[in-house]
Amino acid sequence: MIGHPAFAVEPWTLTEVAFSPEILEQTETLFTVSNGYLGLRGNLDEGEPVGQPGTYLNGFYERRPTAFEQGPPSARVPSNETTLNVTDGKLIRLRVDGDPLDVRSEGVRRHVRVLDMAAAELVRDVEWTAPSGATVEIRSRRLVSFALPELAAISYRILVLEGDAEIELTSSLVANESVQVREDDPRAAAPLYGQVLLPRVATARGSRLVAGYTTRASRLSVVTVADHVLDAEGAASDAFEESGTLGVIYRLRLAAGEAVTLTKFLSYAWSARGSIDALVEAGQGVVDRALALGYDALAERQRDYADAFWARTDVVVEGDPEVQQGVRFGLFQLLQATAHAKDLGVAAKGLTGQGYDGHRFWDSETFLVPILAHSTPAWARDLLAFRLRTLDQARARARSLELRGALFAWRTISGEDVSSYFPEGLAAYHLAADIAHAVEVYVGCSGDEEFLTQGGAALLVETARLWMALGHRDPERAGAFCIDEVTGPDEYSALVDNNLYTNVMAARNLAGAAEVVARLARTRPEAHRALVESTGLGPEEVEGWERAAADVYLPYDETRGIHAQDDAFLHHAPFDLASFGGKRPLLLFVHPLALYGRQVVKQADVLLALWLAGDRFSIEDKRRDFAYYEPITVHDSSLSAVAHAVVAAEIGDLDTAFAYLRRCALIDLDDLADDVRDGVHLAGAASGWSALIEGLAGYRPRGEVASFAPRLPAPLRRLAFPLAIRGARLEVEVTAERTRYRLVGEGTLRLEHHGTPVTLGPSHPEVGLPTLPAGPGP
Amino acid sequence: MIGHPAFAVEPWTLTEVAFSPEILEQTETLFTVSNGYLGLRGNLDEGEPVGQPGTYLNGFYERRPTAFEQGPPSARVPSNETTLNVTDGKLIRLRVDGDPLDVRSEGVRRHVRVLDMAAAELVRDVEWTAPSGATVEIRSRRLVSFALPELAAISYRILVLEGDAEIELTSSLVANESVQVREDDPRAAAPLYGQVLLPRVATARGSRLVAGYTTRASRLSVVTVADHVLDAEGAASDAFEESGTLGVIYRLRLAAGEAVTLTKFLSYAWSARGSIDALVEAGQGVVDRALALGYDALAERQRDYADAFWARTDVVVEGDPEVQQGVRFGLFQLLQATAHAKDLGVAAKGLTGQGYDGHRFWDSETFLVPILAHSTPAWARDLLAFRLRTLDQARARARSLELRGALFAWRTISGEDVSSYFPEGLAAYHLAADIAHAVEVYVGCSGDEEFLTQGGAALLVETARLWMALGHRDPERAGAFCIDEVTGPDEYSALVDNNLYTNVMAARNLAGAAEVVARLARTRPEAHRALVESTGLGPEEVEGWERAAADVYLPYDETRGIHAQDDAFLHHAPFDLASFGGKRPLLLFVHPLALYGRQVVKQADVLLALWLAGDRFSIEDKRRDFAYYEPITVHDSSLSAVAHAVVAAEIGDLDTAFAYLRRCALIDLDDLADDVRDGVHLAGAASGWSALIEGLAGYRPRGEVASFAPRLPAPLRRLAFPLAIRGARLEVEVTAERTRYRLVGEGTLRLEHHGTPVTLGPSHPEVGLPTLPAGPGP
Secondary structure: OOOOOOEEEOOOEEOOOOHHHHHHHHHHHHHHEEOOOOOEEOOOOOOOOOOOOOEEEEOOEEEEEEEOOOOHHHHOOEEEEEOOOOOOOOEEEEEEEEEEEEOOOOEEEEEEEEEEOOOOOOEEEEEEEOOOOHHHHHEEEEOOOOOOEEEEEEEEEEEEEEEEEEEEEEEEEEEEOOOOOOOOOOOOOOOOOOOEEEEEEEEEEOOOEEEEEEEOOOOEEEEEEEEEEEEEOOEEEEEEEOEEEEEEEEEEOOOOEEEEEEEEEEEEEOOOOOOOHHHHHHHHHHHHHHHHOOOOHEEOOOOOOOOHHHHHHOOEEOOOOHHHHHHHHHHHHHHHHOOOOHOOOOOOOOOOHHHHHHHHHHHHHHHHEEEEOOHHHHHHHHHHHHHHHHHHHHHHHEEEEEEOOOOOOOOOOOOOOOOHHHHHOOOHHHHHHHHHHHHHHHHHHOOOHHHHHHHHHHHHHHHHHHHHHHHEEEEHHHEEEEOOOOOOOOOOOOOOOOOOOHHHHHHHHHEEEEHHHHHHHHHOOOHHHHHHHHHHOOOHHHHHHHHHHHEEEOOOOOOOOOEEEOOOOOOOOOOOOHHHHOOOOOOHHHOHHHHOEEOOOOOOHHHHHHHOHHOOOOHHHHHHHHHHHHHHHHHOOOOOOOHHHHHHHHHOOOHHHHHHOOOOOOOOOOOOOOHHHHHHOHHHEEEEEEEEHHOOOOEEEEEEEEEOOOOOOOOOEEEEEEEEEEEEEEEEEEOEEEEEEEEEEEOOOOEEOOOOOEEOOOOEEEEEEEEEOOOOOO | OOOOOOOOOOOOEEEEOOOOOOHHHHHHHHEEOOOOOEEEEOOOOOOOOOOOOOEEEOOOOOEOOOOOOOOOHHOOOOOEOOOOOEEEEEEEEEEEEEEOOOOOOOOOEEEEEEEEEEOOOOEEEEEEEEEOOOOEEEEEEEEEEOOOOOOOEEEEEEEEOOOOEEEEEEEEEOOOOOOOOOOOOOOOOOOOOOOOOEEEEEEEEEEEEEEEEOOOOOOOOEEEEEEEEOOOOOOEEEEEOOOEEEEEEEEEEOOOOOOEEEEEEEEEEOOOOOOOOHHHHHHHHHHHHHHHHHHHHHHHHHHHHHHHHHHHHOOOEEHHHHHHHHHHHHHHHHHHHHHOOHHHHOOOOOOOHHHHOOOEEOOOHHHHHHHHHHOOOHHHHHHHHHHHOOOOHHHHHHHHOOOOOOOOOOOOOOOOOOOOOHHHHOOHHHHHHHHHHHHHHHHHHHOHHHHHHHHHHHHHHHHHHHHHHHEEEEEOOOOOOEEEEEOOOOOOOOOEEOHHHHHHHHHHHHHHHHHHHHHHHHHOHHHHHHHHHOOOOOOOHHHHHHHHHHHHHOOOOOOEEOOOOOOOHHHEEEHHHHHHHHOHHHHHOOOOHHOEEEOOEEEOHHHHHHHHHHHHHHHHHHHHHHHHHHHEEEEOOOOOOOHHHHHHHOOOOOHHHHHHHHHHHHOOOOOOOHHHHOOOHHHHHHHHHHHHHHHHHOEEEEEOEEEEOOOOOOOOEEEEEEEEEEEEEEEEEEEEOOOEEEEEOOEEEEEEEEEEEEEEOEEEOOOOOEOOOOOOOO
16 A cells, blocks of 8 residues: 555655555545544545445444354354444535536646544645636644544635635435445455434534434434534535435535635434433534534544644654654554543444444454553553443353353354354354453552452453363363363364463453452451452362363474474465465455465464463464474464564564564555455554554563563664553664663562563663673574 | 154054054155155145155255355355255045045044055055034045156045045145245255245146156256046046146045045156156156056056065064064165265265255265175165265365265265365264275175276275375374364264274275275286276385375273274263253254363264274273273164174174164154154164174175174074175074074075084085173174
8 A cells, every 4th residue: 555656654644645445445444533432434525436435332232143053042143243334424525616526537636635643633635727727725633532523524615816716515424335246255344234323313404413313123222413514604505315315405605815714513323222312412512512612622632632642652763764653643543532432442443344244353452452551551441441341241151051150152242252153253262261351451550459359350350261161171181171172362273272372361350350360368367258259259160261271282292393273283284375375365365274284374373372371372482383394374363463563573573573564554555455345454453652662672571570682674763652551651762873761750660681680660770781682592 | 753652563553553643744744655765755645734844855955055164265164055846746645525635634434554564565444424424434645656767656445434525636746845844953954935936837637647857956957747537437527827836626426335545656756967858758668558557557666666675675573573563664765865976975874855955964874885795785875976976076075175085975965065064064074984894894795896997095095095184193192093173973072183983994994995005906907007097096005005004093981991082072071961850862952062171972972883894893892991981872863872882792682782782673653752753764774684694693794704793682582684796696584592504596505503614605604603692702
C-alpha cells in the first residue's frame, strides 16, 4: 500500500496523493476514523464509488442461523453473530451547477486524503472543475470524537476558485446499504441477506434527522441523530424522507472566491433493552452538545486527547521511516479500537471492517493487553473486564461440556461462543491460559491488586480448574500431566495431544492461580475468604494445581534437541511448500486435512511459547527451536511475525528480528495479508510495539524487575519509548552506543540491563549504559 | 420391539398382534415393503395416525444448501443431498356409513399386521364396528413387486360381518406431505422446508390417476400412475383433483356377508433427464401390465422370487427362535434393499426411512458385498458397479485435493461427497480400502475375472494410488510407511495418525492391486495393456505399492502386547463410562471433543482389522486385543457387534460371540439403537449372517480354499446354510457333534475343516466331520 505510488512515507500521517480506485476497499479500511465505540470507514463523502460502506458500533451485532451442527444438542452453537454496517451518516453529496461530484470524472484535478494520526482526523482535499466550467476546492474533515464517544463530526467546505457556481449539498442517513458479499475468503464476513435493520422511527425536520432501527434477529436498537450547520446566509434548505432515506438539501449560489462550510454532527446511541424514545433523547443530547461546541472545538479536544495518548505510548524509531510510520499506524489503530470500547471487548479488526464477522479472539489478551498495560492501563483493564463480564457464560459453557471451570468464547461478540467448527474453535483451549496470562501481565505491570478482588482472582481459579478437567496423568509417561485433543495457535495442526504452547501456558495458568490465591490469603485475608466462598475453593485443590503445573508434559525430541510442537508433529511428513509457490494464505488453497498432517506451521506456536514463557527455556533451546520451526512457518496469520521478531532478537539474530519487525509494522500499510479491505489486523499492526520493545530492547517484566537487553540492528539508529510501570513512567532511549533509562514519578524501580542490576529512584532517576553491539550471540 | 407385548416371535413372519400407537414410527419402518427400486413404509392405508409417511425411490434425492464451509473454495461441499418422501400412493381411506376408519377408535376390535418374509408381502387384518353399528372385516395386502420393479400393488378387501353398510373408499395420490422434523438426533434426516416437489402433470380420469413432479433443486422428475379395480357391480366412482391431491372415490352398499375388494396398482417412474411425457408413458405401461396380471398373479410371482432368494440365502438356526427371526429379518431387508438397486447404490437404511438422509456409506462394501457374493453375486456386482460408475467423480475429487488416485464419496446419493464435516467424512480414507477389499472378496468368491477388466482393476489401481499419495515414510520409524491424519471406523477418535485398521487395509489394497495387475498381465495381456493405457500405469509404480504394503506401520504396544488403535490412542485418558450410565449413543450426550481424546471406542476398529485382515494377526494378538478393546467399546454404531461376534468366536469365547450375534440379529427387531423409527440398520441387521457364518462356522475364504472352524455355543443346536462359491453351491450343516459339507454343482471345491483339508467333487460331493466342542481355546 505505502509501496503504492499514491502513498507517501511520513511519520505522523498516512497520505494518498491521488485517488486510486484499484485500492478503494483497502483505503476505506486504512482511512477509518473510530474511537472504540463508533467506527466510520474511510468511504468517500459522496458515497460513490464505494467498496464496502461501513459504520460500526462496538458490540452491536446481528444473529444469523448456523447450519453446521456437530455434537450433542446440548453443546451446539445455536446462531452466529456478525457485526453490521448500521446507519450511514457519512453521506454528503455535492452538485455544482447540477452535476454531481464523482472522483472518477476528468474534472477532478486533485484528490488527496490524509489520515492525521496526531490530530486523529481524516482530511480530504479535492479540486474539481465541474462540467459547467466552475472550479471548486473542497476540504472535508472527519472525526469520531474521543471527547464525546457517541459523536462523529464532518466539516465540508467548498471554496469556488473560478466562475459562479450553483451549489447543492445533500446530507443524508441511509440504512440497509447493500454490502458486497465475498464468499471465497473465509476470513471475510459471512453475508447477511435481506433487510436487517427494521425501521422504528424516522423524522426529518429542519436540519435535524432522526432514524431508529431494531435488528431483525438480535433485537438490538440503534438511533442515529444528525444535525447540520451551514455558515452561509440565504441558503435554501429542505428536509426530506424518501423510501427509508432521510436527508437535508442545501442550495445556494457562490461567486468566485466565496466559500461555504457545512458541518454535520452525528450521534449513535444503541442498546439491547432501552426504548427507542430513550435512545432518541440520548442521541439528541449528544448532538446538542456538539452543536454548542462546534467542529473546531471538537477538533481541538480531539488533538489534546491524541497528544496525551502519544505522550504515553509513542515509539520513536530512527533509521527506517516505513517502520516508524507503520508502528505509529499500529498504535493509532490501538487507540482507535480501545479508547471507548469499555467492557464490550475489541474485535480483531477493531471498527475498521467486517472481517471475521467483527468477532473478538485471543488477540486482545495475548497481544493487546501487554501493550496497553504499559501505556494506558485503564484500557487494558477494560479489555479484561470483557472476560470478567462473560465469566458466568464461560462457566455455563464448561458445564454444558461436562467440564469444570470456565470455558471462554473462542470467537464472539456477545460472550456466547459462535465458533461452529470446533476443531479450530472450542479445541483452542489455550485461550483460557492466554486470558489468565493477560491478567497476570496487567496486574504485575499496573500493580492493580484490586482487580484480583473484583473478579480477576475468580477468573484465575476457574481457568485453572478448566486445565485440571482437561488434563490427565499419563502412566506411560511416568504420570506426567498431559493435555490431549487440543488445537494450539498453529491452526494448520488441529486436535493434537500435548501442544507445547498449550501445556506451557496451562502450567503458567495453574501456578499463577495458585500463587495469587496464596498472595490474597497473605495480603488480603478478607478477599481470600470471599474468593473461597464464591468459588467453593478447597486447599487441596490449589495443591493439585501446583503439582500439575510442576508435572506438565513438554514434548521434546532428544535426537534433534528441539521441542515438538505436539506429540505427533515431528512424525509428520514435510509439506511441499514449493509446489504452492507464493500462494498465501494456504487456507485459501489447501484443504485443512492436507495441512493438519504435515509439518507446516500457520503461525508462531512453539515460538510463542518461547516468548511468552521464555523463562522455561534455555537460550540454546530457543536457538534450535527457532532454526527448526522458522523455515516451516508460513505466517498465514498476522499474529505470527511478532513472536519471530522477539525470539530472533533474543537469540541475537538481529537481521531476522528486523525483517520480522518490518512485517509487524507494515502488515496493513503494505497489505501483507491481502485482506486489509476487510479491516486492519489490529493485534498484528500494534505488535510492532512488541517487536521493538520486547524484541530489540529485550524488555521483560520479571516480577518487580524490568529487565532489558537492548541491541539495534544496523538500519536503526535510535529507539525511544515510555513505559508505564506501577504508576511510574520509565523513559528508555536506545542508540547503537548507549541506552538511557529515566524514571519519572515517585518511588523506585529496579531494572536489569543485559543482566546488570540498576535501581532508579528520586535521587538517582537516570542512568546511561552501553548498548550491546549487534552481532552473533547475546 | 419383539420384546414388546404386541409382537410374536415367529420364524418367517413379523406380527404385530394389536395396534400399538406408542411404537408407530418403529413399526412403519419394520413393515416397509420394498424391492431396491421403490420402498413403501408401513404406513396405515388410511394415512392416519402417522409417524413418518414414506415412499422412497432409490437414488432419487433433493439438494439443499450446506452452510458449513471449511477449507478452500475448491474443496468445498456445495450442497447436501437427501432422500425424500415422494408421491404417497398408499392411501386408501374407508368410511362406513359416513364414519371414517380410525384405528384409535374403540370400534376397532382387532388389528393385526403381518410382514410375511416368505411371501414378501404385508398383510393387515382389521375388525371394526362403525358408529352406525355395522361391523366389517378388512384385509389389506401390499407388495412392492420384484417382477415389475416400478410397481406396487395393494389389495383392500372389506367383508361386512354384521348389518348393512354404506361403504365409501377414497384412494388417492398425495405429494409434499409434511414430515415431522427431528432436530435432536444427527442420525435422522435434516429437514427440507417448503414445497419440494413442483407439480408438472396431474390428471384424474375414470379410475386412473397420473401425477408428475420435478424436485425444486435437484431437478429430478417422478411420475406416479395409479389405477384401480373394484370387483363389484354398480358402485359409483368419481375421480377428483383437489389442491394437488388426486383421487378416486368409490361408493357402494353392502349387506352382511357381502365383500368387495379394491385393487390399486401404482407405478413410479423417475429420471434425471427424461421428459415428463416419457415418464408418464412408461408408468402407464407398467400399470397396464399389472392390470392384466391382477393382484393374485403378482403375489404368486412375488413368492416365487422370494423363494428363490431364500433357497440361495436362508440360514437355519435352531435353539434361539429370536435369533432365527432376526437373522431372517436382516436377510429379508437385504433382499428388499438390493434386488433392483442396480448401480445406484444402497442406502444405509435401504428404502425404509430417511435416516442419514438416505446416504450410501462404506456399509455396502464392507458388510453387504461379502454376504451377497455368497448368495446372489449379481447383486454384489451391482453394489460395486455404483462405485465404478462414480470412479471419475472420485478421481476428480482426489485431484481437487491435490491427491492422486480416487477419493470416493464418504456419504452420497449421486456420487458427489456430501459429508461437510470432514473429520468424520473425507478423513475416513479407509473407505478406499474397504471398496478395494469388497472387489477382492467379490472376484474371489464369484470367480468373475471379467469384472476386473470392466473397471474393477482400474478401481484397484486408483485406490492404491490414493494410499501412495496419502502415506509417507517416517524416518523416525526406520522409514516405515505411515498414514497420518485419518479417521478410522471408530469415529470417537478423529484425525489420528496410523490408525491400525486403515493401515492394514491400505496395505491390503496396495498388495491386492499389485497382485491383480500382475495377474492380468499373466492371464489377460490385452486387458492388462488396456489398463496400463487407461490409467497411465508404470511398472515402477506397482513395485512402489508392494514395498509400501510390506513396510506399512502397525502401531503396537510392546508392554501390553496389544495393537494400538492409532499412535495416540493408548496415551489417552480413560473415558468415564459409568458417569453416563446406560445413556447411548454417546454422540447424543457428549461433545465430540470429550470423546476424541479419550479411550472410548464407538465401534469395532482394531477388532475389524482382526476380522477382515485376520491372517496378519496371531491368535494370541487377537485374544489380547479383544480383551483390551472390547470393554471400552460402546457399540454406538450398528456395524460394531458383528466384528465382536466373529473375533470372539475365533478366540473361542463362544458365549461372548453368541451375545454379539444376538445384537446383530436383534438390532432392529429390538430397536437396540433406539432409532429404528428412521429406518432399519441394513448392514447391522444383515450382519447376523456374518456372525453365524464367519463367526460360529468360522468360514474364511482363503484364495481357492474355503476354510471353516465351526463350533456352536450352548443355546444353539443346529446351523445350516448354503454358500455360492465360484458357481457351485456348498451346503453346510453344523450340529454340536458333526458338520456336514455338501457340494451341489460341477467342479471341485477345496475345503478346510479346523485345519484339515478336504476336497469335494462330483465323485465325493459330501463329507461329515466332527464339530469342535465349545470350550476355551480353538
